[in-house]
Amino acid sequence: MSENVYTLTNVYKTYRNDGKEFEALKDVSLEVREGEIFGIIGMSGAGKSTLVRTLNRLEEVSSGKVEFYGRDLAELKQKELREVRHDISMIFQSFNLLNQRTVIENIEQPLRIAGVPRRERRDKAREMLKVVGLEAKENEYPTRLSGGQKQRVAIARALAADPKVLLCDEATSALDPKITGEILDLLKVINEERKLTIIIITHEMSVVEKICDRVAIIDEGNLAEVGDVKDVFSNPRSKAAKKLVFPSNPFDPSSPDGKLIRIVFDGLRASEPFIANLVEQTGLKVNILSANTRSVGGIGYGQMVLELPADPADQKAVVDFFKAGGLAVSEVNTYE
Secondary structure: OOOEEEEEEEEEEEEEEOOEEEEEEEEEEEEEEOOOEEEEEOOOOOOHHHHHHHOOOOOOOOEEEEEEOOEEHHHOOHHHHHHHHOOEEEEEOOOOOOOOOOHHHHHHHHHHHOOOOHHHHHHHHHHHHHHHOOHHHOOOOHHHOOHHHHHHHHHHHHHOOOOOEEEEEOOOOOOOHHHHHHHHHHHHHHHHHHOOEEEEEEOOHHHHHHHOOEEEEEEOOEEEEEEEHHHHHHOOOOHHHHHHHOOOOOOOOOOOOOOEEEEEEEOOOOOOOHHHHHHHHHOOOOEEEEEEEEEEOOEEEEEEEEEOOOOHHHHHHHHHHHHHOOOEEEEOOOOO
16 A cells, blocks of 8 residues: 555635635545545636645645645644655646746756755756756747747756655646647656656546546535546546536436436447347337547546436336446436
8 A cells, every 4th residue: 555645634724804704625634645646626616726735835724634744734844844845846837937047947946946056956957858858948948938848847847856746736727638638648657757646636527537546526625526537437426526527418308207327338348239238138228318438547438328218117127237237327317
């Protein structure tokens, strides 16, 4: 079992303004394991950015505990906190590069602040440029770089201090889909080769599906669900998870007695004619209302929304048939 990098226990964050209170985080408890890519996802205003800022104590929690390798961040004195923050690097949507400094000078910046000698920090910066594939750009200025190149520089700068954790706060939101894919691929390689724990904060399920091992879903300050990405995708339990994972269903049953279900299958079962098998083995028919596929962690998953026969006994028989075949089956409610 991997060591816990972070352990959050009953974390609350309350903001007070003009005599009014707003709870941004409500009783959040979760663990982030060493070496994993952990996703934190939620809609705008859900509290995910507040949550990530508690991980380096840029936000003080109102109650509860945030532990980093077993140390309660709230109990650290300023000198101890600075030392811990040396182990926690962060990249942002806006890159935060210094336009008046060259690429290599930007990467050297945290090392310069830490008092690392010039030759040593220059060697380290060049090493990090090689990691992100920008060796030829060391003397360019940020204004001459594309968005994807700027984010690669930001990643190189974050890695220069040899952190234990990389926090990515909406780091790909400003990039187009192709460049987003390239940055996520780079983060995956960095995670695998450097054994670096990466925490990704995003509102896009496609980002989580592509590279995260586990995911926490934040909804109105609450931890709605946490688990392996493939499990959350194939069988989301919370309303918030279902809204993020599945597209909305525009269909209603064709009769008052009708019932809609969603079946989810992975790439290993995609070639199986389970609808045809249902008809052949039971004589029962279903109506396919919608279907799509997506890649989750490199494995293809698909889902279908089906309308079942009107008879309750037939409905049960269909559901039992699909479950016996190893498919995840859930009822589609009207809110979807």
